[in-house]
Amino acid sequence: MTRDIALGQFIPGQSVIHRMDARVKNLLLIAFIVLIFCSFNFVSLGIITGAVIAVILLSDISVKMYLKSLKVIIVIILITSILNIFYGSGDPIVQFGIFKITLSGIYRAIFVTVRIICLILISSCLTFTTSPTDLTDAIERLMKPLKILHIKVHEIAMMMTIALRFVPTLLEETDKIMAAQKARGADMESGGMIKKIKAMTPVLIPLFVSAFRRAYELAVAMECRCYQGGDGRTRMKVLKIKKLDVACILVTVLVLAGVILCNIFFAAKI
Amino acid sequence: MSFISVEDVKFSYDEDKNYVLNGLNLKIEKGEFVALLGHNGCGKSTAAKLLNAMFLPDEGTVVVDNMITSDEKLTYEIRRNVGLVLQNPDNQLVASVIEEDVAFGPENLGVPPEEIRERVDKALRTVGMYEYRKHAPHKLSGGQKQRVAIAGILAMHPECVVFDEPTAMLDPSGRDEVMNTILRLKENGITVVLITHYMDEAVMADRVVVMDNGNILTVGTPREVFSQVHLLKKHSLDVPQATELIYKLSGAGLKFDEMPLNTEECVNFLEGVLK
């Protein structure tokens, strides 16, 4: 049923990665992503892969969970790596008609595969170790400078907060409405695509009506609690950069330097 | 001067002056526990929203703690001072972590972070939900959610809390939890206005106000009000079964001085008669 969809895959814990400031985690994630795409030879790719594995081990979350997150995109990984094998230039090693496999093609495939896997692993690590609320909070604070560009940072963050809060409620409601319509003989399983979509109308309309009713009531409740937008608002949680965060930043900077140096000293393979 | 005073208030949702409230007069003293009864559409919920400046009267005035609600500069001070708890517990919680939800009000008021922390912890302890502070709202029972909503209001340090049918969607044990919390607020000196359909809840109030058609039908202590069984029944309102029984017996010639309101009083009264 719909409730089985795991949302905001946060897994609570006390590991180093869990305890890091969510803002720092977000920034370091960006640094890692840049690094992953800026490693042009096997040594630098090796360093960054090693760093990703180290982060994963430090997160104290079972490897099974990470493998699960890879499972979702395994098809994409396979397709892109196969395409890349045939996409290389230079002398072919093997050739079938117009398809040829070259050494650069194989390199390309290895790089793309490792990069995608690293990217997924490190991003999952962020969502596994950071609660959705902390994540929203961090994004709001990191995006604060964008206010100058008249981007409604507080409003965007508030919307994310409310969405996070109401997703489980609305999923539960969907289950209830589906059960109620099934009890009135609604057939939602049989028939083709169009029939199935049509059969969802008795579920979707009540769901929308209810979502709007909830939105209205929530707006009233928020006004009753003196909500007046982002101006003059304080926050209970004060985010502080701790020693741990500084240490993590330093380590990342070292990895960054290593990758850049390796890029300079070793020949690029791609 | 009363803590809240509603004077000759008329209010309508449309231009045609179909008044939902038609010349309402009501005074509420500091620390009082007032129950507001009446069937759906009698204007109770509208009255509740007039008390915290969510609605402004078309005619007449609402004054809260010497602040007139029509003064826009005072709107948020009035809303802070008169908290409103609504019927559906699901639709008044904003954040996906309990303690952050409770912090929402004080955050809006610009309270310094350390003080918010203190207020949140204290409010959660008052409603007995401190152990759940890190939980997600959708995993709680209805009664627990409603208690969190109350904590969210308490964290704004109001002098008065208005409850708009807070137990209508709860099961009996959830109702008990919420009623016990309300009684605790009253003990702490908070003025309570409770809108309800449940007579056993109204019985606990200091004063009961019965509304009908946008105006007050009758007002008095629970005993005074529930003694008027005939009037209440005429306006399709319930009375506690204990009261109804004694009322019926009095029709058959039994005399009583004080109308019993709960099980114990009724049993004692009947024992006195039968002895």
Place this chain on the structure above:
Amino acid sequence: MSIIEVKNLSFTYGIGTPFEKKAVDDVSLCVNEGEVIGLIGHTGSGKSTFVQMLNGLIKPTSGQVLLEGKDIWEKSKEIRKICFKVGMVFQYPEYQLFDETVYKDISFGPRNKGLSEEEIDLTVRKAAKFVGLSDRLLNKSPFDLSGGEKRRAAIAGVIAMDPDVLVLDEPTAGLDPKGREVLLAQIMGYHKERKNTIFFVSHSMEDISRIADRVMVMNKGRLEMLDTPKNIFAQVEKIESMGLRVPQITKIMMTLRERGYDITDGVLTVEQAFSEIINLLEKEGKI
């Protein structure tokens, strides 16, 4: 003749996960045709799961539901048809209304059942009449009705399927006293005319004691008690130990009885209590 027979019915949620929980545990009972069964139990006692197994919305982990002697899961491909025989009104059913007009919404069930247009028209109007919705309201949008009217329209949508067994999950929840009274009277009127079997789930012991022939008490997934309201509510302590309560009037009369007054067991209504007290007073010449 029993219309529904439940045999060792059990349901466990999330088998094989850390959240495994026995929601319904080995429940057995027989329900006669035309009976009104009141179902009470604390939140989480398994009531909702139990009633959803009666019309095949939830498949039992073990045990059987026999409808007119036949296991409803015998032809599991046709399980959808069971809901026309066992109609189910969920809690706050007004949240399921969706169609343009009340009429169309009520006809949703009968149409799924495969009735002809004439039959649909007949059954929709009949159902609307049972719940007191006038013809004028039938052409309105369901979203323009008042709260009480919406509730009744939603109930009509299930009644219109003309089920032999009707399950009502807290039909009066959230209504004001007047709305509660009216709806209860309509349900009783419907039952009197249609004479079908009703399961009535409620937290209101006053309502249960008025409407039910027999009461099921569920606690922690098990069927704890099954008896007439009179015998059930006579066991005040047992009921209260399960986090439930008895009607106030029952409690008053039970206390008097315990204190040695000559009062019958399990008084359920104010009217009964009134005549009991009057009898006592007359006997002692006090009136």
